Amino acid sequence: MAEPVSKDPARIAGMFDAIARRYDLLNHLLSAGLDRSWRRRAIQSLRIAGHETLLDVCTGTADVALAASGGGTSGPRVRRTIGVDFAVEMLRIGQRKIRDANGAPSIWLVRGDASLIPLSDRSVDLATIAFGIRNVQEPSRALREIARVLKPGGRLAVLEFGDPYVPGLRELYRWYFRFVLPRVGALVSRHRSAYSYLPASVGSFPLPAAFLAQIRAAGFSEAHADPLTLGIVYLYSARK
Ligand SMILES: C[S@@+](CC[C@H](N)C(=O)[O-])C[C@H]1O[C@@H](n2cnc3c(N)ncnc32)[C@H](O)[C@@H]1O
Numbered sequence: 001m002a003e004p005v006s007k008d009p010a011r012i013a014g015m016f017d018a019i020a021r022r023y024d025l026l027n028h029l030l031s032a033g034l035d036r037s038w039r040r041r042a043i044q045s046l047r048i049a050g051h052e053t054l055l056d057v058c059t060g061t062a063d064v065a066l067a068a069s070g071g072g073t074s075g076p077r078v079r080r081t082i083g084v085d086f087a088v089e090m091l092r093i094g095q096r097k098i099r100d101a102n103g104a105p106s107i108w109l110v111r112g113d114a115s116l117i118p119l120s121d122r123s124v125d126l127a128t129i130a131f132g133i134r135n136v137q138e139p140s141r142a143l144r145e146i147a148r149v150l151k152p153g154g155r156l157a158v159l160e161f162g163d164p165y166v167p168g169l170r171e172l173y174r175w176y177f178r179f180v181l182p183r184v185g186a187l188v189s190r191h192r193s194a195y196s197y198l199p200a201s202v203g204s205f206p207l208p209a210a211f212l213a214q215i216r217a218a219g220f221s222e223a224h225a226d227p228l229t230l231g232i233v234y235l236y237s238a239r240k
Contacts, residue, residue, distance in 0.1 A: 058132020
């Protein structure tokens, strides 16, 4: 049984604020650059036509928002993206990236909690949450909030870490995830616990079938889970 991990919002926001400056670098380094392709897959699953408003929950440094607005994906771009996160320093870095990519004037970053999204009912067409839901204290509540702000028929894409399904690779990956990643993370981020929290939080996250049940219970249909990179990450897709 996985040990309980504290998801106290102040603690989680403080931790991401503390690592914000090194967050992108560590993401690309520790995933060997695969994180970009995982976000791309999530955006492709939304089947963007070009007129939509996208809500990116737990937006962090705005990589999903930037990719959906055209930086890094081919095909149609959303008309507007609203990124919500409660870690100010993550948002500050995201804001700088948006300014630097001056082709992305259609992204708004807002400080807010995934469990109380500061948007009105049925106000967005699409929603994403990439590597954020496992940090949220009450994931079901956040999913219900996303369902509330989505228009009927709106698509949801969630990315979260999983466990590789190939024997051999699974053991190697677990060793990397539990022993190598926390050490490299601590060294580069200079934060003692943030990168030990990562495997602990993934370990306490429900298995794909159980998380799909939570998505359905929040008011979504057509929910399914697709393993990416042999199950290191899962892409969960659903419609309101
Ligand atoms: C691992 S980062 C992911 C950032 C980004 N989505 C990405 O793909 O790189 C998780 C983010 O979720 C945010 N977060 C966690 N719990 C949250 C909550 N309850 N409400 C808002 N943001 C939250 C953190 O502040 C952090 O920026």
